[in-house]
Amino acid sequence: MNFNNFINELRSMGFSEEIINEIKESLADLYIASRIPYGFVRKHTYISYTEKDIERTKYWTYSEMTEKILSQYEFTDSSSKYTIYSEDINWFFIALTEKGLPIAKEAFAYHLQNNLSFVNELTEKYKHILPILSLGASYDNLINRYYFWYNYKTKIIDFHHEDVIKAKIGWTPELPLKQRTIHTGKELWEKLKDEYIKEKFDIVSLTFQSIASTKVVTDIINEFFDQLYRKRLVLLMPDFNTRRVSDEERWLLTEELLNIFKERMKEKISETRLEKIKAIVKDYITILLLYLEGQGLTKGQISSTINVIVNENKDLNLSHYELEDKFYKMVNEVSSITGCISKFNEAGGPESKPFIVFNYNDLDKVIKNYIEDLSSKAISSFIS
Numbered sequence: 001m002n003f004n005n006f007i008n009e010l011r012s013m014g015f016s017e018e019i020i021n022e023i024k025e026s027l028a029d030l031y032i033a034s035r036i037p038y039g040f041v042r043k044h045t046y047i048s049y050t051e052k053d054i055e056r057t058k059y060w061t062y063s064e065m066t067e068k069i070l071s072q073y074e075f076t077d078s079s080s081k082y083t084i085y086s087e088d089i090n091w092f093f094i095a096l097t098e099k100g101l102p103i104a105k106e107a108f109a110y111h112l113q114n115n116l117s118f119v120n121e122l123t124e125k126y127k128h129i130l131p132i133l134s135l136g137a138s139y140d141n142l143i144n145r146y147y148f149w150y151n152y153k154t155k156i157i158d159f160h161h162e163d164v165i166k167a168k169i170g171w172t173p174e175l176p177l178k179q180r181t182i183h184t185g186k187e188l189w190e191k192l193k194d195e196y197i198k199e200k201f202d203i204v205s206l207t208f209q210s211i212a213s214t215k216v217v218t219d220i221i222n223e224f225f226d227q228l229y230r231k232r233l234v235l236l237m238p239d240f241n242t243r244r245v246s247d248e249e250r251w252l253l254t255e256e257l258l259n260i261f262k263e264r265m266k267e268k269i270s271e272t273r274l275e276k277i278k279a280i281v282k283d284y285i286t287i288l289l290l291y292l293e294g295q296g297l298t299k300g301q302i303s304s305t306i307n308v309i310v311n312e313n314k315d316l317n318l319s320h321y322e323l324e325d326k327f328y329k330m331v332n333e334v335s336s337i338t339g340c341i342s343k344f345n346e347a348g349g350p351e352s353k354p355f356i357v358f359n360y361n362d363l364d365k366v367i368k369n370y371i372e373d374l375s376s377k378a379i380s381s382f383i384s
Contacts, residue, residue: 003106010069019065025232026062026070028111031104032235033252034143035082035095036060037245042089059237060094067094075100086244112256115231119257123264126224128383131277132217133224134265136208137258142241146258148225150236150249152218154368156210156291165292167196169304201312204277207284214375225251233257276381278316280374285309285318286326287370290334293354294363300350302327331355338366 010020030036038060041053070076074097082093096104112119123130137146138158157165172189211217228234234253239246289302297305303324310318331344331354340362341355348354357363 027104027107030096031108130265133261136212147250152215155213167193
């Protein structure tokens with residue numbers, strides 16, 4: 001069955017155009033989000049609960065009739081398989097099934113095609129953030145969807161990619177003070193590190209993901225995505241994992257929409273813009289190295305990190321010496337201006353620290369300020 005056949009079946013069964021349009025929209029939504037929280041129950045309110053006790057969310061606003069049709073066609077699944085049992089609240093999700101995926105994909109494709117002129121006009125208006133839109137999307141492996149944060153976080157690097165770089169340079173966690181009865185942190189690390197080592201450390205994506213997390217860029221991205229949201233081309237959904245649903249929200253978008261951004265960027269790309277992107281990436285690497293030393297990396301490990309970045313991003317033609325020199329200068333700049341760290345440890349060997357941290361909180365603020373400044377610089381350079 002394809003999308004048109006499905007719609008024709010609904011018409012033949014006497015469903016109104018209002019219901020049919022709602023079904024089209026709900027399928028497109030499900031394609032964007034993969035699964036959507038439709039309700040929740042607060043555990044302290046009810047010991048046991050019925051359907052009447054479930055509070056509905058703002059994320060799923062469709063009628064019971066639409067839910068029944070999608071469920072009976074086996075396009076959706078709202079079983080306990082997708083329920084998240086957190087400490088205080090049980091969250092209930094409606095999820096797209098394997099059978100429903102191709103139908104929902106078609107529904108979204110029609111919707112996107114009908115709004116393509118709007119998308120093209122909007123991306124032209126916001127062409128100064130096209131590199132960020134094209135290169136800065138994060139990916140959620142749980143739902144297999146791309147996203148940008150709605151709430152700014154100013155993150156230098158996420159935990160996953162921090163573990164990836166640590167695995168590649170041979171870092172191992174310290175032994176716990178007390179031996180665990182099941183697995184130590186080191187044993188768990190040994191199970192994961194081989195997978196981390198296989199993963200490419202894509203420094204361009206990490207650069208723009210970090211930039212996209214800053215306040216200055218998040219404000220612009222929210223303004224951009226809000227206009228797409230009004231056309232139901234992206235969705236604003238809560239962040240969640242298998243254990244909890246967060247108060248923080250993020251914009252979910254499809255690969256089809258992301259590809260449009262990438263195509264528009266290719267049309268706008270020039271040698272000058274490529275050089276600007278490369279300069280921003282090099283500045284980010286320097287900030288990243290400053291952050292990683294704050295996490296305990298030695299001079300030798302910092303050098304190994306630079307080697308990984310250079311070797312796994314050969315298309316950028318990065319220079320190990322230049323990156324090392326930029327890091328050295330940044331350390332001395334931070335030391336001179338803020339006093340939260342010492343000057344660079346030139347006399348130390350590979351096992352030595354590059355510098356001594358006097359105040360970790362101040363160093364954290366400095367690093368975040370550097371990323372915010374880099375974000376402003378990126379926006380300005382792409383406008384010109």
